[in-house]
Amino acid sequence: MTRIISGFAGSLTLAVPKAGTRPTSDRVREAIFSALDARDAIRGTRVLDLYAGSGALGLEAASRGARVVTLVENAFSAAQMCRKNAEAVQRSAAKGTDLKIRVTAQAVQSFLATTPDGFDLVFIDPPYDLGDTELAANLAALAPLLADDALIVVERSSRSPEPDWGTQLERERRKDYGDTTLWYAGMRLD
Numbered sequence: 001m002t003r004i005i006s007g008f009a010g011s012l013t014l015a016v017p018k019a020g021t022r023p024t025s026d027r028v029r030e031a032i033f034s035a036l037d038a039r040d041a042i043r044g045t046r047v048l049d050l051y052a053g054s055g056a057l058g059l060e061a062a063s064r065g066a067r068v069v070t071l072v073e074n075a076f077s078a079a080q081m082c083r084k085n086a087e088a089v090q091r092s093a094a095k096g097t098d099l100k101i102r103v104t105a106q107a108v109q110s111f112l113a114t115t116p117d118g119f120d121l122v123f124i125d126p127p128y129d130l131g132d133t134e135l136a137a138n139l140a141a142l143a144p145l146l147a148d149d150a151l152i153v154v155e156r157s158s159r160s161p162e163p164d165w166g167t168q169l170e171r172e173r174r175k176d177y178g179d180t181t182l183w184y185a186g187m188r189l190d
Helices: 026-038 056-063 076-092 108-114 132-145
Strands: 046-050 068-072 100-104 119-124 146-157 169-177 180-187
Touching: 026 056, 026 146, 026 169, 026 180, 046 056, 046 132, 056 068, 056 076, 056 100, 056 119, 068 076, 076 100, 108 132, 119 132, 132 146
Parallel strands: 046 068, 046 119, 068 100, 119 146
Antiparallel strands: 146 180, 169 180
16 A cells, blocks of 8 residues: 655555556655655655656655646556546645646656756656666756756666766765665756
């Protein structure tokens, strides 16, 4: 069972596609959001959740105070679940809240080629079998769309190599949780 952990939609159960996705475990999501809360990296931000699956990462950010959340998922059934979950989170928000949640059923690279810039926080949780070259292309296309102080969280198999951050991004830290590795990165400042 996947659920929102904290915030105004805390304990809300999310619908998860029957196949084709690998939901981030509660333990890993708790670790991600504990780290983000410690940095005050959520409230009022513009969040992008690539390879969204059920939308759990982006919707957790919405529940914790993100201002705008965009969920990008190419698989039709998963995009439908994202929409259903986004509607449930939106209904849980206080009246008069200016939270905006957008779901787009589109390939990540296509989305990145056509979207406006201005993201503060980005989650990238691709299928573990996504090639390193494709992930590097996603990161290269994403970099020009980021705010100067943006933070990226990439979830990969612990057997995968470090992502190729390109020339505009740099790794901040790596954290391992069993078979899962989280990579945190930001804009290169030099």
